[in-house]
Amino acid sequence: MGHTGPNGEGGGADGTVPTNTTVNLPPLTLRDVPLLTAAAPVVPNPISRHPYFHPSATFYISPGDVSLRHAFFDLASATPAPLVAYRRAGPRRELAVDPALARAAVVTCGGLCPGLNTVLRELVVGLQELYGVRDVFGVAAGYRGFYGADADHIRLDLATVDDWHKKGGTVLKTTRGGFDLDKIVAGIAAREYTQVYVIGGDGTMRGAVAIFEEFKRRGLNISITGIPKTVDNDIGIIDRSFGFQTAVEIAQQAIDAARVEAVSAVNGIGLVKLMGRSTGHIALHATLSSRDVDCCLIPEVNFYLEEKGGLFEFLYERIKQKGHAVVVVAEGAGQELIPRTDHQKREQDESGNIVFLDVGPWLKYELGEWWKRQHPGELFTVKYIDPTYMIRAVPANATDSLYCTLLAHSAIHGIMAGYTGFVPGPINGNYSYIPLEDVAVAKNPVDVNDHKWAWVRSVTNQPDFLNRPRYTESAVLPPG
Numbered sequence: 001m002g003h004t005g006p007n008g009e010g011g012g013a014d015g016t017v018p019t020n021t022t023v024n025l026p027p028l029t030l031r032d033v034p035l036l037t038a039a040a041p042v043v044p045n046p047i048s049r050h051p052y053f054h055p056s057a058t059f060y061i062s063p064g065d066v067s068l069r070h071a072f073f074d075l076a077s078a079t080p081a082p083l084v085a086y087r088r089a090g091p092r093r094e095l096a097v098d099p100a101l102a103r104a105a106v107v108t109c110g111g112l113c114p115g116l117n118t119v120l121r122e123l124v125v126g127l128q129e130l131y132g133v134r135d136v137f138g139v140a141a142g143y144r145g146f147y148g149a150d151a152d153h154i155r156l157d158l159a160t161v162d163d164w165h166k167k168g169g170t171v172l173k174t175t176r177g178g179f180d181l182d183k184i185v186a187g188i189a190a191r192e193y194t195q196v197y198v199i200g201g202d203g204t205m206r207g208a209v210a211i212f213e214e215f216k217r218r219g220l221n222i223s224i225t226g227i228p229k230t231v232d233n234d235i236g237i238i239d240r241s242f243g244f245q246t247a248v249e250i251a252q253q254a255i256d257a258a259r260v261e262a263v264s265a266v267n268g269i270g271l272v273k274l275m276g277r278s279t280g281h282i283a284l285h286a287t288l289s290s291r292d293v294d295c296c297l298i299p300e301v302n303f304y305l306e307e308k309g310g311l312f313e314f315l316y317e318r319i320k321q322k323g324h325a326v327v328v329v330a331e332g333a334g335q336e337l338i339p340r341t342d343h344q345k346r347e348q349d350e351s352g353n354i355v356f357l358d359v360g361p362w363l364k365y366e367l368g369e370w371w372k373r374q375h376p377g378e379l380f381t382v383k384y385i386d387p388t389y390m391i392r393a394v395p396a397n398a399t400d401s402l403y404c405t406l407l408a409h410s411a412i413h414g415i416m417a418g419y420t421g422f423v424p425g426p427i428n429g430n431y432s433y434i435p436l437e438d439v440a441v442a443k444n445p446v447d448v449n450d451h452k453w454a455w456v457r458s459v460t461n462q463p464d465f466l467n468r469p470r471y472t473e474s475a476v477l478p479p480g
């Protein structure tokens with residue numbers, strides 16, 4: 001069978017396209033990244049003069065190279081979506097920045113994530129070894145470090161960062177909050193930084209956009225790039241964020257332990273809570289990797305506890321079938337079901353993120369109470385495991401280390417080419433430069449209509465919770 005062209009063109013009477021026929025694709029839009037307005041005169045890339053490494057003819061990215069946002073196209077669609085392209089990341093033959101005049105600042109913001117130190121190390125290594133940038137500074141403790149004391153600006157060199165990739169966390173320290181745009185930009189200008197590398201999650205990217213705009217408003221010839229970090233994998237457009245795969249791997253240990261505890265009890269349930277505020281990627285991938293999970297609860301899927309088709313009835317049935325059950329719950333799942341006080345409804349962290357209630361102990365308690373009511377006298381055990389910080393406070397695994405290295409180097413190549421206000425990241429495996437403003441607003445929820453969630457459902461055989469009987473409102477405690 002052939003494929004139908006976008007407008008039914010090129011095919012036989014039935015509208016199909018014979019194989020090996022050229023098909024007209026929709027127009028292509030380049031989501032370009034900005035260039036520094038006052039880029040320096042063109043400088044040949046110093047990598048060309050490297051004493052040991054002689055770049056091949058294809059080493060440099062050509063000015064016309066782009067990567068496509070979507071790898072799949074529906075040739076049968078009558079209204080095909082426009083194609084979106086991004087500039088390919090990588091070294092350019094000619095630079096718009098003179099490395100001899102560059103002064104770089106690197107900073108980490110937001111929560112921890114495996115690989116932060118690897119990115120920091122590779123930024124220093126790439127800037128100094130590949131491009132010969134002498135002045136590289138680590139800014140301590142997140143955005144507030146930019147307007148902190150002299151001691152918050154730490155000169156970095158190859159010797160200093162040598163073993164950083166072996167360490168979890170961030171040697172530079174990180175904080176939430178403290179985003180004072182005027183003070184940050186004034187601090188950057190006062191220290192005469194010419195390029196700024198910001199490593200952080202969605203909030204950090206929104207901050208970087210504000211800094212980028214302020215640079216423009218003040219006419220400052222300083223470039224900025226955001227290197228996306230989030231263990232939750234909740235940043236859109238890019239394939240995934242670094243540290244995520246390490247977190248999924250470490251989560252296996254918690255699921256294994258939960259299974260052992262559940263199997264070894266009479267009517268045992270092993271309950272594991274994993275990170276994931278607004279997205280359930282860690283829980284989803286940990287479930288698919290483990291194969292031992294009977295039910296995976298994520299923020300994107302509403303569930304209910306009691307009544308027909310609910311979680312508890314399902315778990316009871318599963319225990320009757322095989323003697324035990326394992327449940328993985330993402331921290332953001334079921335938040336609307338947990339009773340909360342007015343104060344709890346308003347609570348925020350320093351960055352303004354809503355503070356979630358702890359779904360794990362709540363679920364364990366509700367499950368225990370339900371069992372006592374429904375099955376009095378029957379033995380029952382829930383073992384609850386909360387590996388929250390254990391899955392992110394570790395060094396990156398091999399896959400993430402490689403990823404962090406390529407991200408850091410992509411960021412440097414882009415900055416040296418004169419780009420600013422961009423995020424480096426893989427799109428369908430191709431490292432690309434994406435406008436910061438696009439990444440700052442692009443979310444990455446689990447698509448419950450795509451194959452991945454269907455795989456979870458087929459691996460766990462869990463209910464879809466669509467036949468919710470009586471719960472229609474959030475459970476809310478009376479004021480006080």
Ligand SMILES: Nc1ncnc2c1ncn2[C@@H]1O[C@H](COP(=O)(O)OP(=O)(O)OP(=O)(O)O)[C@@H](O)[C@H]1O
Pocket residue numbers: 109110111112142143144175176177178179200201202203204205206207208210229230231232350351353
């Ligand atoms: N809308 C915004 N505008 C400017 N700055 C922001 C904004 N949102 C957050 N920030 C700042 O960005 C920094 C990091 O934000 P946040 O604590 O939300 O972490 P994050 O970058 O989202 O990382 P993660 O949530 O993955 O740990 C903080 O200093 C915060 O003040």
Ligand SMILES: O=P(O)(O)OC[C@H]1O[C@](O)(CO)[C@@H](O)[C@@H]1O
Pocket residue numbers: 110111112201230231232275276277331349392
């Ligand atoms: O306790 P902290 O450091 O504020 O971070 C917790 C949050 O950070 C994240 O790991 C995102 O980085 C979330 O999954 C989690 O809710």
Ligand SMILES: [Mg+2]
Pocket residue numbers: 110201202203
């Ligand atoms: Mg965030």
